[in-house]
Amino acid sequence: MIDDRNPLTRRSSGVQLHLTSLPGGRLGPEARGFVDWLAEAGQSWWQMLPLGPPDRYGSPYKSSSAFAAWNGFLESPEAEVTPEELAAFGERHAYWAASLLAPMLPDQVRFEREWAALRAYARQRGVGLIGDVPIYVAPGSYDQQAWPELFLDGVVAGVPPDAFTAAGQRWGNPIYDWPALRRRRYRWWTERFRRTFQLYDVARLDHFRAFVAYWAVPAADRDARRGTWQRGPGRAPFRAAEAEIGPMAFIAEDLGVITPPVTRLRRELGYPGMVVLQFAFDPDDPRGPHRLENHGDDVVAYTGTHDTDTLRGWWDTLEAPRRAEAQAALREAGLDGDDADWGLIRLWMRSPAALVMLQAQDVLGLGGEARMNLPGTAGGAWKFALEHGQLTARHARRLRAATEEAGRARG
Template sequence: RWWIERLRRTFELVDLTRVDHFRGFAAFWAIPEGSLDARDGRWLPGPGDAMFRAAERQLGALPVIAEDLGVITPDVEALRDELGLPGMAVLLWAFNRPANNPHRLENHREHQVVYTTTHDTDTLRGHFPRRNRRRLLELALSSRAALCMIPAQDVLGLGSEARMNRPGKSSGNWSWRLEQGQLTAELAEELRASTGAASRLP
């Protein structure tokens, strides 16, 4: 019930949401109570599709993205596909990796969402300080993925100082804020032009 009410409230506020750590619905790493080392844990089966099916009965079709990053095994992919949920690709991870890297543009799927970066990664400028910001955004927009998400930090071309989260660190996270006036008319026009060139305008 908690999940359903949380989703219900979320859908009152947004058109689309992402379920982070989706892989936990297939299997999760369980650490015994009192253990001081995560290596003491083991994989246990997750609840599968039960929560999603219950939510569908109450709320109808679920506008949800499955965060399928990290340790992704065939059972996670099967659950995602069984539920018909789009997964993720991240442009930041598309370079200098093997040909079968799922984040490379040629390996993107239509039923997917491409992100330039995520809340857990550095910004594009922080990671690629010498690369052309607009060209990187246009690469993401050129993906065959149905949706393209570009965080405000990447639109603005901000560096590591604007990073949202640093996994494993307990302080300094989630403090960046978009200030009034940062998104200028010039930036909006540039983004519209790039979006139009990629045939992504409504």
């Protein structure tokens, strides 16, 4: 069984794979089969992307609801739902159920049944579930329609220009009116966090830095260059939620240019940050937080994320100075530089971080064709899916061996 009291302090590891990337992309036998594979491989965690209805491109980060789940995950979409079940669901989720269209509610009842069965099965196998909370809601979402007073007019979300994007990124999501939320004692966020931990044991909190300061872009602009930094709410939404629902096990997504106030807030709240293997090898940045020798015990160490290439795709396109540094690190650790995928996985497993997360694509050694998302592109993303039987007992044995070697195997 997982440690309910403090699930992020035990030395462990897990695998990232969204539900849509399962063969068939649904709850049911394939999802339980993946849990079985994780247990066989000695893994403690299954991390997935947000569960809300995706946008027309398949992105779960622009969902039409911050609370509802997508009916495309259902194993039995035609299963009977009784009036009594609907009434009980409405009472249980009174704050947000009314924001949805009535025809959506039976599917949410079906999802609750199937999800509860999966979560119970995973717990029996010693596997915890890690979810994902997007910082913003989608433009025109049910949330924006139901609570328009919680969002600002005239500005949209984005990030400023940087070394990768000269015009910045104009995401287009509505921005929260934090004073309006404060006057309501952050009720919307408390209910969102409550829903999060009804579904998961742990959750990754996307774009955590926006709680300190966020980039507000004039809504009429086509890019993000004329945006401005605006002050976020800090710890207040978290303290308001903790007062009602208790401690929350978040992983703070703090990638990119992070200022000291962001790190201070993360540590004050007790949330680990993120480090990524693909950012770890830079001869010009010996103090970079992603470098293995600079890891602390307050980070979660990822081989990659849904926004990065696969480990194999990254390695195949790695420029010479970084490749040379990575190969030197493998040699120094006594690992095989010829089998780069598994050498790097074994190296990363040695991190002081309590939790290490691998992409399923990296366990399989898949190339860039299996990448989940390329930020800044609309089409072609979110389509990676496993074939039936692609994750084998041989893969499980190899991953278990690497996990045991690093002292991370569950049990």
